[in-house]
Amino acid sequence: MDISIVMIRNSFLLISCFVFFSLGFLEAQKTPAIYVFGDSLVDVGNNNHLTLSLVKAILPYYGIDFPTKKPTGRFSNGKNAADLIAEKIGLATSPPYLSLVSKINFNKKNVSFLHGVNFASGGAGIFNGTDPTIRQSISLTKQVDYYSQVHEKLTQQTEASTLQKHLSKSIFAIVIGSNDIFGYYNSMDLQKKNTPQQYVDSMTSSLKIQLQRLYNNGARKFEIVGVGPIGCCPISRLKNKTECFSQTNLLSIKYNKGLQSMLKEWKLENKDLISYSYFDSFAALQDIIQNSISYGFKDVKDACCGLGELNAQFFCTPVSSLCANRQDHIFWDPVHPTEAAMRIFVDRLYNGPSKYTFPINMEQLVAI
Numbered sequence: 001m002d003i004s005i006v007m008i009r010n011s012f013l014l015i016s017c018f019v020f021f022s023l024g025f026l027e028a029q030k031t032p033a034i035y036v037f038g039d040s041l042v043d044v045g046n047n048n049h050l051t052l053s054l055v056k057a058i059l060p061y062y063g064i065d066f067p068t069k070k071p072t073g074r075f076s077n078g079k080n081a082a083d084l085i086a087e088k089i090g091l092a093t094s095p096p097y098l099s100l101v102s103k104i105n106f107n108k109k110n111v112s113f114l115h116g117v118n119f120a121s122g123g124a125g126i127f128n129g130t131d132p133t134i135r136q137s138i139s140l141t142k143q144v145d146y147y148s149q150v151h152e153k154l155t156q157q158t159e160a161s162t163l164q165k166h167l168s169k170s171i172f173a174i175v176i177g178s179n180d181i182f183g184y185y186n187s188m189d190l191q192k193k194n195t196p197q198q199y200v201d202s203m204t205s206s207l208k209i210q211l212q213r214l215y216n217n218g219a220r221k222f223e224i225v226g227v228g229p230i231g232c233c234p235i236s237r238l239k240n241k242t243e244c245f246s247q248t249n250l251l252s253i254k255y256n257k258g259l260q261s262m263l264k265e266w267k268l269e270n271k272d273l274i275s276y277s278y279f280d281s282f283a284a285l286q287d288i289i290q291n292s293i294s295y296g297f298k299d300v301k302d303a304c305c306g307l308g309e310l311n312a313q314f315f316c317t318p319v320s321s322l323c324a325n326r327q328d329h330i331f332w333d334p335v336h337p338t339e340a341a342m343r344i345f346v347d348r349l350y351n352g353p354s355k356y357t358f359p360i361n362m363e364q365l366v367a368i
């Protein structure tokens with residue numbers, strides 16, 4: 001073979017490699033870290049550190065499809081939304097805050113908060129005590145208190161303009177609200193004291209206060225997830241002969257509407273210095289349920305792991321009945337989606353059309 005052709009070919013390969021790696025490098029530079037706040041949809045192990053909490057995913061069959069095949073505190077058969085969002089932008093999953101500050105780690109390791117931190121906690125809500133039976137969760141207010149402590153530490157460790165740049169490029173992901181919505185219809189007291197509209201209004205105004213605290217401590221890019229049609233999860237279907245429980249869904253819709261107008265207003269109040277992407281998980285899950293076959297799901301109603309009617313009368317434990325195919329179920333346990341369903345959500349969240357995510361999607365948020 002003509003030697004010059006070989007050389008050209010080799011240099012072409014080299015150039016492609018170079019371009020590939022430098023693009024990868026730039027991509028990684030764009031988002032230095034993800035800071036995650038929220039509930040069990042994104043908890044990666046904080047609740048494992050709460051001794052009194054009953055909301056823990058530490059027993060099989062949780063984690064059965066996780067790379068380690070072991071329960072990790074994620075409320076999923078495998079990876080959850082926090083893992084999959086990090087994967088999308090080529091970052092490692094942000095570690096749970098309570099694992100970073102636990103005594104053992106704090107003495108042993110040189111803990112850095114610059115690679116992202118996850119503050120999310122199963123059972124958490126925007127309100128402090130969403131449900132007295134699961135009181136042992138880290139409420140959103142507390143999560144933001146923890147972030148303020150992290151910010152203080154970073155301020156001591158990092159030069160001001162470097163830190164400001166780091167935080168303004170980082171993604172602040174917030175997945176919360178479902179437990180507050182569940183809480184309303186589980187409490188006669190809340191229903192007596194608030195109309196549905198009053199209740200969702202106080203959810204959005206409380207959330208706004210926490211968002212502003214994050215902004216005051218350097219956050220600029222926000223990924224905000226609305227509440228899904230949680231009236232369609234197996235535990236809610238028990239209330240309506242296996243059909244979706246409309247009341248819960250209607251309250252979610254009301255809240256999501258309020259959330260969207262709050263975000264618009266909040267951005268204007270901060271002179272457009274904020275960027276956010278809102279993900280309409282309601283529309284996304286509804287689409288998956290309505291077109292389940294085309295997504296490869298055969299079962300939209302039952303929990304894969306549980307007991308009783310719809311496998312939804314008891315939580316997932318080692319004595320639960322486990323479905324034959326975890327890929328063809330939308331729901332893993334009575335309230336949480338399978339990894340398979342979560343992957344579709346996160347695809348939509350990342351670069352979905354404006355039907356699901358607006359005013360921009362996460363890919364565009366990252367690129368700003």
Ligand SMILES: *[C@@H]1O[C@H](CO)[C@@H](O)[C@H](O)[C@H]1NC(C)=O
Pocket residue numbers: 110112
């Ligand atoms: C801790 O990490 C920082 C940067 O990541 C480094 O500058 C510092 O020297 C490390 N300290 C120790 C004791 O390893």
Ligand SMILES: *[C@@H]1O[C@H](CO)[C@@H](O)[C@H](O)[C@H]1NC(C)=O
Pocket residue numbers: 126127128141206
């Ligand atoms: C939660 O409790 C803290 C004090 O512990 C309070 O400042 C905050 O307003 C409460 N948040 C909500 C949403 O009730």
Ligand SMILES: *[C@@H]1O[C@H](CO)[C@@H](O)[C@H](O)[C@H]1NC(C)=O
Pocket residue numbers: 240243244245246247
């Ligand atoms: C039960 O499901 C049916 C069919 O989807 C719906 O029309 C009805 O409003 C639901 N009832 C309640 C109480 O959720």
